Amino acid sequence: MGATKLLSEKLFHQANRHVQNRGTVFCSVRFGNVLGSRGSVIPILFEQMMEGEPLTITDKNMTRFFMSIDDAATLTLQSAAITTGGETFIFKMESLKLEELIHGFEEYAAQHGLPRPAAIEVGKRPGEKLHEELTSPHEVESLYEWGNLYAILPEPEKHPDFRKVNLPGYQSDQAPLITKDRIAQIIEDLHKEKKA
Template structure:
């Protein structure tokens, strides 16, 4: 960590089902690993520390969401734990990042290539979706405005997963020269730990959430952070 100015902490156990079946490992990676990095960042007087969280941290019902919420709390608290060190710690919440490893797009493509049925857990399920470039821009746009302890959340619209799947099926069927009429979509039931609908922030958080251009800003609960950010 010598000669480092900014830390972007993206490492995590991010899959809900994997965390449900391996909570010990989820805690080691998502909480203890994060705490270790926070302490090293303080020791080395890092300028800024950005933690990438998830919308699953809002009113969590699964291990992954709980560990990410705990991660946000660790990051916020680090601003008061650090003493006179300059480091600014804050979090950004992502939705589902399209095209990331293990996400829906590569899964659907592989199912189509291998002539397998397309699987969906629940036809009414919705998710907040964002692209990789949007995720990067969210991080970059917060670098200069964060004061410490905040959680920044991209403004996103929830979409029905079945609608996204139907678009992907049409696209990949053409790309790989498959007969779309023969592609079957099977509803397999929700996986352990899954929520039917995600939230961007909880009811409690909404009382200290402010709207900005392109994003929401959740101020920390522990103490009032100096509100120097231009809300326009």
């Protein structure tokens, strides 16, 4: 997790102790990559394919968490509804391996009569990890789950419906992978959106 995100989480958690407003509580949410959002890798690769350019990826073995815009909105609203203050809520997401995404674009190009796109690995940026981590080792003791959520709970007794999770962490190489059919549907939906 980036330093600015971590700092903002810490500020929100401290606000629960220091804001003199009894009706306000603060919590945090952790997102994965939001499909279709600005700067998301899939629209960038789609544009490269449509322009006949090579698909530039960091590392074919890299995995990342993905969620839809609806998932992001649901996580935010659901967290606001159940917070008692100080929690960090994380949506249970699927993961995507970049190599599988490239295969999806290759299959899409073949089905639509487009030239097969070449893929170029440009390498990781300094500090970039091969797999996305949404929990740190020191948070595992406070990691709980309920329905479609994981949560880092500072006071678990305030959330009796959540149960303790015995995981070493929440990392993208350990999450269920998005299926090939789902990748194809994401690319197809993006194409329809671009034509509209």
